[in-house]
Amino acid sequence: MRRSRRGTGRRRDNPQSTPPNPYNEPMEAGKETRALAILGSTGSIGTQALEVVDAHPDRLRVVALTAQRNVDLLESQARRYGPRLVCMADVRAAGELRRRLEGTGIEVAAGPEGLLEAAAYPLADTVLNAIVGSAGLPPTLAALGAGKRLALANKESMVAGGELVLSVLRTGGEIIPVDSEHGAVFHCLRGEDSGDVEAIVLTASGGPFYGRSREELAKVTVEDALSHPTWSMGRKITVDSATLMNKGLEVIEAHYLFGVPYERIKVVAHPQSVVHSLVEFKDGSLSAQLSVPDMRLPIALALSYPERWGPPFKRTDLAELEKLTFGEVDRETFGCLDLAYRAGKEGGTATAVLNAANEVAVEAFLAGRIGFLDIEGIIRETLEEHRPTGVSSLDDVLAAEGWARGRASAMVDETRRQVRG
Numbered sequence: 001m002r003r004s005r006r007g008t009g010r011r012r013d014n015p016q017s018t019p020p021n022p023y024n025e026p027m028e029a030g031k032e033t034r035a036l037a038i039l040g041s042t043g044s045i046g047t048q049a050l051e052v053v054d055a056h057p058d059r060l061r062v063v064a065l066t067a068q069r070n071v072d073l074l075e076s077q078a079r080r081y082g083p084r085l086v087c088m089a090d091v092r093a094a095g096e097l098r099r100r101l102e103g104t105g106i107e108v109a110a111g112p113e114g115l116l117e118a119a120a121y122p123l124a125d126t127v128l129n130a131i132v133g134s135a136g137l138p139p140t141l142a143a144l145g146a147g148k149r150l151a152l153a154n155k156e157s158m159v160a161g162g163e164l165v166l167s168v169l170r171t172g173g174e175i176i177p178v179d180s181e182h183g184a185v186f187h188c189l190r191g192e193d194s195g196d197v198e199a200i201v202l203t204a205s206g207g208p209f210y211g212r213s214r215e216e217l218a219k220v221t222v223e224d225a226l227s228h229p230t231w232s233m234g235r236k237i238t239v240d241s242a243t244l245m246n247k248g249l250e251v252i253e254a255h256y257l258f259g260v261p262y263e264r265i266k267v268v269a270h271p272q273s274v275v276h277s278l279v280e281f282k283d284g285s286l287s288a289q290l291s292v293p294d295m296r297l298p299i300a301l302a303l304s305y306p307e308r309w310g311p312p313f314k315r316t317d318l319a320e321l322e323k324l325t326f327g328e329v330d331r332e333t334f335g336c337l338d339l340a341y342r343a344g345k346e347g348g349t350a351t352a353v354l355n356a357a358n359e360v361a362v363e364a365f366l367a368g369r370i371g372f373l374d375i376e377g378i379i380r381e382t383l384e385e386h387r388p389t390g391v392s393s394l395d396d397v398l399a400a401e402g403w404a405r406g407r408a409s410a411m412v413d414e415t416r417r418q419v420r421g
């Protein structure tokens with residue numbers, strides 16, 4: 001990750017017809033401002049990022065917002081923050097939004113091309129990618145290709161196309177991780193020599209099913225899986241946390257972001273989610289980053305980098321926390337973590353296949369079509385059938401994903417037939 005470049009401080013002038021709002025006021029003299037494009041602004045990360053903007057209107061200015069289908073929320077965000085460009089990935093939803101925003105002067109783009117336009121938007125210097133799933137990969141590549149600072153929440157970009165992302169990164173742009181674990185590692189590494197790093201230690205809350213047996217997991221419901229004990233997040237990542245696939249995706253993300261081999265990326269259970277992750281150095285010392293679990297903190301840290309902006313959303317009172325505990329992750333009961341290590345070590349298209357099979361299986365679980373443990377089974381079988389090949393273009397990733405989605409969907413149907421029969 002290139003680290004030294006700062007935001008360009010470019011300011012935008014809103015068109016006359018954009019409704020007045022406090023974010024269009026001139027910035028305070030002397031403070032650097034950042035022009036922000038938020039991809040996935042209607043989601044859990046996206047809405048919290050806008051709370052960060054609310055807290056720092058003198059530092060952050062929204063120039064582009066995108067969503068998939070949530071027209072109502074994107075419309076109200078557009079009216080409030082006055083971006084120059086909005087985009088709906090769903091073309092019909094874009095038509096509806098265009099009708100509603102007529103006369104405001106806000107340009108409405110549509111579909112995958114519109115997302116790319118927002119990711120490479122010339123008026124933005126910082127792009128927050130908070131899209132869920134590997135639909136975030138093309139915008140990640142577009143943002144870096146346009147030389148943007150990319151605040152990356154969309155971990156599936158790195159999992160599906162890590163090699164590609166790194167190759168574009170070598171030509172321009174920079175990545176600041178938003179995921180709390182990777183943000184923690186990124187900050188623990190500040191000022192350190194990468195040669196001194198012994199290992200990266202990612203912490204895992206364990207999700208809602210920490211300590212459960214496979215017999216118990218066979219009976220859990222969608223509602224159970226969506227009740228995360230420490231984090232409030234979108235539905236897909238909440239299920240990923242329950243299966244521990246989220247940690248698996250993070251291991252792969254860490255491998256690409258920090259260039260550390262899989263053998264030296266460890267995972268430790270930490271139910272309180274206060275220690276966000278650690279770096280172990282060759283002299284045996286550990287550096288960690290701590291704070292109460294609230295995603296606005298890592299989002300603000302990523303958007304303010306290399307500065308730190310106060311006041312904080314929350315302070316961490318250590319005495320109130322009383323105790324922090326750590327333990328082994330139960331990798332036999334939660335098999336998705338090892339599947340991710342396996343795919344990561346295989347490399348090439350294997351991680352794109354892992355991710356796509358997971359997306360299909362999680363969606364089917366959320367729709368009540370398969371059971372919780374079927375998620376792991378479907379990913380395992382899809383990976384076993386796959387013969388990984390190298391990745392040299394986005395088409396290689398898309399082809400592998402297409403194949404994996406087809407196989408995983410067929411397995412979902414087969415699982416349903418078996419349950420019914």
Ligand code: NDP
Nearest residue numbers: 040042043044045067068069070089131135153154233234
């Ligand atoms: P949400 O499901 O809450 O939000 C997803 C956002 O992406 C929404 O704005 C949604 O629009 C949009 N979107 C969904 N599908 C598409 C698509 N195919 N094309 C374009 N836009 C799309 O997700 P989260 O905010 O929870 O997660 C976002 C990313 O951040 C994920 O990669 C996740 O792993 C990561 N992350 C999330 C954390 C969290 O606390 N939530 C923590 C760390 C990482 P619409 O609303 O219209 O559907």
